Amino acid sequence: MKNDRIKILLIEDNNGDAFLIQEMLAGVTEAIYEYQWCRTLAAGIDFLSSDQPVDLILLDLTLPDSSGLATLHSVKNANVRIPVIILTGINSEELAAEAVSKGAQDFLVKGRFNSDSISRSIRYSIQRQKLYSDLVDMTWHLQMSEMRFRDIFESNADGIVIVGPDEKILMANHSALVLFGRPAEELTGSPFGFPLIDDSSSEIEILRADSSMVFAEMRTTKTIWDGKTAYLASLRDISERRQAEMHTRNLNAILNVIRKLGRIMLSDKDSRDFLQNICNTFVETRGYGNAWIVRTGQYGEFLEVFSSGSDTNIGSLAADWLKAQMPKCAIDVLIHGGVYYLEQTPAECSEGCPFNCRRFGKGTISARLEYAGNIYGFLKISMPDGFVVHEEEKELFGEMANSVAYAIYSHNNETTRLDNESRIRQIALMQEQQIDNSGVWLNVIDPKGGIVVWNKTAEVISGYTSEDVVGRSAVWDWLYPDAAARDRILGQIRNIIEEGKGFDNLETQIRTRHGDLRCIAWHLRNLTDEYGETIGAIMLGRDVTEHKQAEDDLRRTTQWLKKIKLPDEAEKQT
């Protein structure tokens, strides 16, 4: 402080005292004093208000406008940070102590100090005030810092717990209390655990007082608390994020199941493979514990069961069914239809039930397999522990059951169609064989006279094969080289096709491929489609050549016999 300029505000109404003090300080070599002398308190306070620099105030307590400690109080009010030395004529220890306690740095009794003592008092007062001001500043900053920390700690949306070296919670903010669902007095002192830290965060499940759980992301950092190492664990509620992630993952798995079901439905022609593969897909792709498809008849009679999963002991199901001891859930779903969701196993379910949910995990979902009014049984799955099923999944499960039912329906229809086709083919074959072996000439003619059907007997009698004549009309020229005879038969055919008339025993003579003549007796009828429209003619011919010859022979013999006269008749004539 040597040669420092010290600016002193001297508030003193006594001229002699004021000069004396200035005189004393003039001889001091360590510092140069500059004075501002005010004779009243008001003038001193005015000067302090002018913001001019002042390093120290020398204050007489007895002034024209103020006296006693009230004078000090007023000056301190005007500026608390400038050190004040009291100058008074009253030598009182009590007053001195009170003045110091009210903020004065020193208390000097007039006439009892000299140049050295006042100079020392001024220097020390300035240093003490500086230390005091610094302390006040630090305390203030510390208080502000703590307030800011408190604000951040308390208003943080994340739960924050301070964990001590004994793994117990030392302090928890408001968000942490909400997160844990516990009051501060319960949480403080409870064992949280030593937080294992790495560079990343970790996920934990907070066990709340009401038995619910909250997923939280935990970040931990080392800190000092009350002078000891502690851990600050910041906990962020990520339940919604976790639920959304789980939801998306579940829906993706279900969509995969649906895609695979579609492929299975298209590729598996065997219905048993198809139903077994559906069960496998539910377990493998969605992660259900078990999947069953119970096939029943229209009236609930047991047909067969398919299953997949960890425990597929369904041995007693068929026997129980026959004894009418079906599981209640099976009866419910078969009778009422729809989707049945059981979050937990009902109390009335027996331990021996093949669908015992307790054995498989949490609960089950069942849906009746129904399509176009036909009931094919039901589809059932079990859920492992911790398995979450959302509303969409229940709806999609119902739709998946509908798809399975539709696939069973299509499989059944396809089987029926194939059976029917096979039966029709057999009947057609038998009919063809009967027609071929009947000895009757059969041909079918389209409206233009083209041959559509030409059977074996027609081939044998005419000598022309089916390949020779089908799809052509040239056969008429071959069979009836005589134009008049050909026109006659073709005219009859036209009549049949155009007017629907039929003829029986229309005898015509044909020329066979081998050149011999055969007599055919025709039965002609028109051929109609399912709407009754004539689409051609059907001709059934019987080879009556030998019969006609026999008739001709008989006629000739009869005529010859008529010409011969028997003896009795000759006598009668004579």
Added chain:
Amino acid sequence: MFNAEFELFVSGYSPKNRAVVSNLEEICHSPELEGCSLRIINVSKNPEMVSSRKLLAVPVLIMHKSGQERRMIGVLDDREVLIREIDRMKMFDL
């Protein structure tokens, strides 16, 4: 030989919890921890354990040794971190 009993409390067997269980099983079967036992408790199936053991969060690993217990929470699926912590406990005899 380091004789300690470990209890791992989990809630269900999610993929994350399965990773923790598998990490713990592997560590407990390592030669360094020969003589240690591991018990896994699912608090979903044993909800009474939450209050009786004053559990605030899971997964939490409790190590019992010489009548004292230490709880660990956090990155239990990290083998390195877990071994480092168990080693630290061994060094200070819990």
